[in-house]
Amino acid sequence: KAGVTQTPRYLIKTRGQQVTLSCSPISGHRSVSWYQQTPGQGLQFLFEYFSETQRNKGNFPGRFSGRQFSNSRSEMNVSTLELGDSALYLCASSSTGIRSYEQYFGPGTRLTVT
């Protein structure tokens, strides 16, 4: 099976702009989670989608949003970018079921805000 893919891999944006990141999960996985990784805060959970519904959300401002499509692909959007949004954004997918503990991560999108 192909792994989790994320596009683009690298992105440079200017403060105030918005950005959309894309994630394609492993085939058959219906849960997609997003994480932000920064040197200062480490890995932090953004949100999780399952069957096109947001099931869980981390402690991030409303500028961070996401969605999931019927084919389980997911996008996350950050509006009004701030310098502090520079980070590695990781997407992870997992299989369904009560024992779907393991998450499979994509390579990440490195976002730089200038």
Add this chain to the structure above:
Amino acid sequence: SQQGEEDPQALSIQEGENATMNCSYKTSINNLQWYRQNSGRGLVHLILIRSNEREKHSGRLRVTLDTSKKSSSLLITASRAADTASYFCATGPYSGAGSYQLTFGKGTKLSVIP
């Protein structure tokens, strides 16, 4: 907030030596997982240990879990240069909506010198 805290933050060893990393967490868990991250890339799942298990092996990896002390350790035996990476422990109870959110520690950066 971080659930797990790894110790040490950085570890440098010679190839062939064993590497031990520790993780402490704060709340009750269903299971604890260890992930590896090569420089600035996605995370790779290494091993999962359930709360009713005390020790688990996978190849050169040995994980222990002490729920009374809320701590876990990861031992990598006969280390190789390719083991150079950051290692994270992760925990996460299910939320009420059935969503599984991972909470990561800040990681241990392991350097294996050839």
